[in-house]
Structure formats: C-alpha cells, structure tokens
Amino acid sequence: RDVEKLDRQDDRAAARLFSADTLAYIICYTHNNMGLFVYLYVFGEMIDRFESRTATHFERLKMILRAYFFKIIWKKFLNEAGYDLKQHFISPAADDILDTITTGYIGGVIIHRDHLEDKFPYLPWTHGTAGNEHSFGFLQKEMPDFTVGDLIHLIPKVSVRLQRACSTRLQEKSEADFQQQAAGYSHTYFDSSSANLLSLAQFPSDADISHIASVAYEEALSLWELLGYFP
Numbered sequence: 001r002d003v004e005k006l007d008r009q010d011d012r013a014a015a016r017l018f019s020a021d022t023l024a025y026i027i028c029y030t031h032n033n034m035g036l037f038v039y040l041y042v043f044g045e046m047i048d049r050f051e052s053r054t055a056t057h058f059e060r061l062k063m064i065l066r067a068y069f070f071k072i073i074w075k076k077f078l079n080e081a082g083y084d085l086k087q088h089f090i091s092p093a094a095d096d097i098l099d100t101i102t103t104g105y106i107g108g109v110i111i112h113r114d115h116l117e118d119k120f121p122y123l124p125w126t127h128g129t130a131g132n133e134h135s136f137g138f139l140q141k142e143m144p145d146f147t148v149g150d151l152i153h154l155i156p157k158v159s160v161r162l163q164r165a166c167s168t169r170l171q172e173k174s175e176a177d178f179q180q181q182a183a184g185y186s187h188t189y190f191d192s193s194s195a196n197l198l199s200l201a202q203f204p205s206d207a208d209i210s211h212i213a214s215v216a217y218e219e220a221l222s223l224w225e226l227l228g229y230f231p
Contacts, residue, residue: 057200
C-alpha cells in the first residue's frame with residue numbers, strides 16, 4: 001500500500017521510506033544503486049534530525065547543512081553534465097522547501113540565541129505548517145468542497161478532532177504505530193515527552209556555525225566523490 005493505491009496523506013509511509021530497514025534492503029538487494037542509498041540517507045538524516053526531540057542544535061545544524069550542500073553540488077553536477085533538472089532533480093517546490101528549512105532553522109537559532117530576553121529552548125518541530133495541513137485534511141473529510149463560510153462553522157468540530165488525534169497519538173505511541181499502512185496523518189508535533197529542554201536552550205555561536213558548515217560541506221563533497229563526481 002505504500003506504492004500501489006497509496007494514501008498520499010500517509011506520514012508513516014514517508015517514515016518507512018527513509019528508515020534503516022529500507023537502506024539495508026537497498027544495499028543488500030539492489031546492486032549499482034549507490035545514488036539512491038546516498039539520497040535517502042542524506043535527506044532522511046536531515047528530516048530525522050529536524051524532527052528529533054533529543055538531538056542538540058549542533059547535531060541538527062550539521063545534518064541540515066549537509067543536505068543543503070549536497071543539493072547544491074547535485075544541481076551543479078547536473079548543469080555541468082547537461083542533464084535536464086526537471087527529470088533528474090527534485091521538484092522546484094522541494095528545492096525551495098529545503099532552502100526555507102535551512103535558512104529558517106539558522107534564523108530561528110539566531111533569534112533564540114541573540115534576540116530573546118530570557119534563554120528559551122528552540123523546538124523546531126513546532127515551527128511549520130503540519131498543523132495547517134492536518135486541519136485542512138480534516139476539513140476536507142467533513143466537506144470536500146468547502147467555502148470560507150463553511151470553514152468558519154467547521155472550526156469548532158475540526159479543533160476537537162485535531163486535539164483528539166494528537167492526544168490519542170501521545171497515549172498510544174508505539175513502534176507498531178509506524179507499521180500501519182494507508183493510515184493517514186501521524187500527529188507528532190505536540191509530542192515533546194523526550195525533549196531535553198536544557199540542551200535545546202544551548203545554541204552554537206557564529207564561530208561554531210561556521211565550523212559546522214565547513215564540516216557539513218566536506219561530508220557532502222565526500223558523498224559526491226563516492227558517487228564518482230569530483231567538483
């Protein structure tokens with residue numbers, strides 16, 4: 001069901017795509033497909049660290065920047081080789097989203113570090129549009145073709161359903177939950193049970209950010225050299 005008759009709102013299918021089991025399968029059963037492995041590894045690590053409740057901002061920044069630099073080198077390679085970006089690159093929307101995640105995350109770190117009166121933990125998984133997307137999903141279940149007037153009247157009902165979905169997700173959280181297929185949204189953005197708030201209130205300095213960026217770039221470069229491209 002992750003491929004055929006798929007549920008396009010199935011968050012668990014996306015999680016399985018980037019899982020360690022998928023990477024192990026690619027290595028064991030699909031030969032000469034190192035590009036797919038590296039692609040899933042780089043972007044899977046970025047998403048995992050961005051959503052992680054336990055990763056430090058130092059670790060999170062490194063994974064985000066590595067994916068960002070990997071994407072830049074990828075585009076450079078395609079342009080040099082004369083490949084069509086529409087066919088061999090991620091979509092323009094995904095390209096823009098990755099840029100927004102990178103700049104937005106760094107901006108959030110700087111704001112929390114330099115512009116708040118008190119030290120406050122930065123929880124990046126709470127800064128996004130997932131809540132809006134899930135709300136619209138509930139709205140369409142209630143009324144597929146709704147107007148602004150319908151939206152106003154449906155807000156109380158959707159609010160109750162969203163709160164119930166999130167509370168149920170927290171109460172029934174288990175590894176088996178991510179084995180469900182065609183199960184729709186997975187409401188995790190209110191789950192901060194394992195978050196280390198003290199650690200999330202520690203931010204890299206400008207010098208730290210520059211060093212992390214240099215390390216992330218070198219790692220992205222090494223991955224492309226592994227694939228046979230030497231910029």
